[in-house]
Amino acid sequence: GESVGLHLPTLSVQEGDNSIINCAYSNSASDYFIWYKQESGKGPQFIIDIRSNMDKRQGQRVTVLLNKTVKHLSLQIAATQPGDSAVYFCAERWDYGQNFVFGPGTRLSVLP
Amino acid sequence: SQTIHQWPATLVQPVGSPLSLECTVEGTSNPNLYWYRQAAGRGLQLLFYSVGIGQISSEVPQNLSASRPQDRQFILSSKKLLLSDSGFYLCAWSVQGGNYNEQFFGPGTRLTVL
Numbered sequence: 001g002e003s004v005g006l007h008l009p010t011l012s013v014q015e016g017d018n019s020i021i022n023c024a025y026s027n028s029a030s031d032y033f034i035w036y037k038q039e040s041g042k043g044p045q046f047i048i049d050i051r052s053n054m055d056k057r058q059g060q061r062v063t064v065l066l067n068k069t070v071k072h073l074s075l076q077i078a079a080t081q082p083g084d085s086a087v088y089f090c091a092e093r094w095d096y097g098q099n100f101v102f103g104p105g106t107r108l109s110v111l112p
Numbered sequence: 113s114q115t116i117h118q119w120p121a122t123l124v125q126p127v128g129s130p131l132s133l134e135c136t137v138e139g140t141s142n143p144n145l146y147w148y149r150q151a152a153g154r155g156l157q158l159l160f161y162s163v164g165i166g167q168i169s170s171e172v173p174q175n176l177s178a179s180r181p182q183d184r185q186f187i188l189s190s191k192k193l194l195l196s197d198s199g200f201y202l203c204a205w206s207v208q209g210g211n212y213n214e215q216f217f218g219p220g221t222r223l224t225v226l
Contacts, residue, residue, distance in 0.1 A: 032212050043202050043217035044156070051212060089155060091215075099146075099171075100215060104155040 012109045019077040021106045023090035026071060030092040034100065035064060035075045038087045047075070047088075077108075085110045114139035118203050118218040125225055131176075131190040133221050135203030138184065143205040145186040146215060147178055150200040162186060163208065198225045 013019045025033075031052040036044035050057045050064045050073075057064050063076040073090050087107050091100040115138045125131060137143055144163055148156040158171045160178035168178050175194060179187045186203055200222055204215040 034214050036217075041220070041222070043204075043220045046214050046216065049212070049214055099158060099161060101158075102148075102156040 009104070010107045010109070012111055013080050014111050015080060015082060017080055019075075019080045019084070019108060021075045021077075021088050021090075021108065023073040023075075023103055024071060025073060025090075025092050027092060027094055027101075028068075028071065030094055032093040033064070033066065033073050034091045034093075035062075035073075036089045036091065036102075037084075038089065038105070040086075044089060080108075080110050082110050082112070084108060114205075114216065116203060116205055116216060116218040118201075118221050120221060121219065122222045123224070125193050125223065127195055127225055128192050131188070131193050131197070131223070133188040133201055133203075133223075135186040135188075135218055136184055137186075137205045140184070140205070140207070142183060142208045144208055144213075145180060146204040146206075147186065147188050148202040148204065150202060150220075152199070156202065160188070193225045195225050198223055 034049045035047040037047050038044040048059045048062050048064050050066050055066055061078045065074045075088060077084055085108055087105040089102050089105045091102045093100050117136050119134055146161045147159040149159055150156050159176060160168055160170055162168050162180045165180050165183055176188060176190050200220050202220045203218040206215045207213040
């Protein structure tokens with residue numbers, strides 16, 4: 001079946017640099033996408049979302065970009081900090097339903 | 113504000129023993145409720161979701177079951193645990209209705225089946 005995946009399972013960045021986490025999806029009917037951050041031993045926390053009628057959305061230090069042409073989603077974190085170290089998941093919602101499909105996650109490690 | 117609780121936080125159970133994990137939500141009414149399982153280093157797998165009391169939808173055939181005896185209570189159960197049931201179990205809720213509602217996750221239960 002169609003699913004969400006991630007290009008990079010692990011990502012290491014220097015503190016202060018910008019991070020880009022990528023996600024590919026294959027269901028063109030997906031209408032809503034969310035990025036979650038999960039720290040070790042904790043539940044995922046909502047970071048930012050974007051609807052399919054948008055290309056870009058910005059939050060505090062984070063930006064989500066959606067490219068529907070190539071079915072690609074990215075999360076950009078500006079000035080990455082040690083507290084950003086975590087696993088990041090993208091999730092897509094299929095067909096206006098209540099349920100999301102989650103990708104396998106990318107581990108972000110921030111180097112001092 | 114809304115909060116979601118799960119317990120226990122950690123659990124070690126022998127193969128073949130029963131299981132009961134509980135999730136409760138405060139500060140909202142008639143939420144959608146979800147149970148996910150996360151294997152080590154993996155993504156989230158949706159197990160069950162519920163849109164109301166007594167209404168349970170199963171996403172994955174398995175030896176687990178779910179119940180919703182009260183509006184803000186969601187229980188995950190098993191009669192006989194398997195080794196493959198080990199994992200991190202997450203409960204989540206979302207607002208009922210609306211078009212764009214994110215899911216809010218609880219702190220999770222770490223289950224180890226020996």
